[in-house]
Amino acid sequence: MLNLKTPEALKEFVQDPYPALSFLRKERMVKSPNGEWLIARDADVDFVLRDPRFGKQPLPGTEHRLPFYAQDYTERDSMLDIDPPNHTRIRSRFVKAFSARRIEGMRPSIESLVDSLLDTIIARGRMEAMREFARPIPSTIIADMLGVPEADRPRFNEVSMGLIEGLGVDPTTTLKERNARSQVLRTEFSDYLSALFEHKRTSPQDDLISALLHRNEAEEALTEEELIINILLLFVAGHETTVNLIGNSIVALARHPDQLQKLRETPALMPKAVDEFLRYDSSVQQLPRVAQADVEFAGHTILAGEMVILLLGSANRDEAVYQDPDILDIERRIKRVKSFGGGAHYCLGAQLAKIETEIALHKLIARVPTFSIENLDSLNYPFNLFFRGPERLDMTWRV
Ligand code: HEM
Secondary structure, eight states: OOOOOSHHHHHHHHHOOHHHHHHHHHHOEEEOTTSOEEEOSHHHHHHHHHOTTEESSOOTTOGGGSOHHHHSOOOOOSGGGOOTTHHHHHHHHHHHHTOHHHHHTTHHHHHHHHHHHHHHHGGGSEEEHIIIIITHHHHHHHHHHHTOOGGGHHHHHHHHHHHHHHHSOOTTSOHHHHHHHHHHHHHHHHHHHHHHHHHHHHSOOSSHHHHHHOOOTTSOOOOHHHHHHHHHHHHHHHHHHHHHHHHHHHHHHHHOHHHHHHHHHOGGGHHHHHHHHHHHTOSBOEEEEEESSOEEETTEEEOTTOEEEEEHHHHTTOTTTSSSTTSOOTTOOOSOOSTTOOGGGOOTTHHHHHHHHHHHHHHHHHHOSSEEETTGGGOOOOSOSSBOOOSOOEEEEOO
């Protein structure tokens, strides 16, 4: 029986959730001690993601049905946290600005960023790959996309990284201290963006902010506040997720030298391989939804206001969809990996995250053909049920 009640059991689950998730798939759906419904199979996860009876926000009057940690809800209003029609209105403006053409156009700048990172490290023969390699990639690229001028980059990076770090759990500071610091940084970030909007309104360029500010007659303008909160979301939603995808992919390759060899011999396999890394060890493991009405499902009644947790890492290893799901196979045909969610909130940055990871791994393998991870047998996964990635990767190679 799955029991995550003790701290030891939870710690074990966070280090390797897959044996317990396999057990949950057999059960199909269980209610956790906190009162959330855990949904483990791929088809069921798909169903909830696409059914409008499951939304993001609590249902007024039923808050007592939520798990204790979600009852103290404070209004959040980035597109990630809201339901249609408001969600549709805001997201549609970003989808356009996030076009496939624009993302493809980012390739050269991602390549030169990864090369310059490796240039400064390679002669050393070692790096802590999470902090020195994976971490700088997504935030620099988002700043590029937005069109943040070079001269503003050092301070802009400090502020955005500070905001991202504020979301983590730093044991040397209290929650109150972290919140106070985040508030100061948020104000600086907002003031900076407001000034940048002013500049891009008068001299637009080929960047995301100019595209968001420029609209056709038919398009509704977003308020300055909506723009700021959703631009901040791009940093938050796109950072830890991509850093961890790069980290999890490096771990998967280090543990499967035969697959690494295949990639070295046939670099064209990289896009398929990244899909497999996403499936095999997803950097986002869970998504919450709140039932907006009573729903009969899998022989149970989910009451209006109850929370369901979609176990993406489990859906990705569902034996009903994937043969030998616990085996890493970079040539596997992947139909519908769940790591980017699905339905109305499907990840806006999926294509960008995939391209960043493809380029990062491609350049790493090309420039460091053989490497080892010193702490491969003692990796630590920080305590987080939603995000998954190793705390550090001590990588070495011969120079
Ligand atoms: C490996 C990397 C990434 C993973 C695994 C990932 C995963 C996800 C998932 C699962 C969702 C759906 C959330 C839900 O349904 O509740 C989501 C939404 C979102 N992601 Fe990503 N993401 C990644 C990278 C990025 C990047 C690079 C960006 C942008 C720069 C981004 C921007 C967003 C945004 C804006 C949303 C909200 C979309 C909406 O609510 O309509 N993500 N992401």
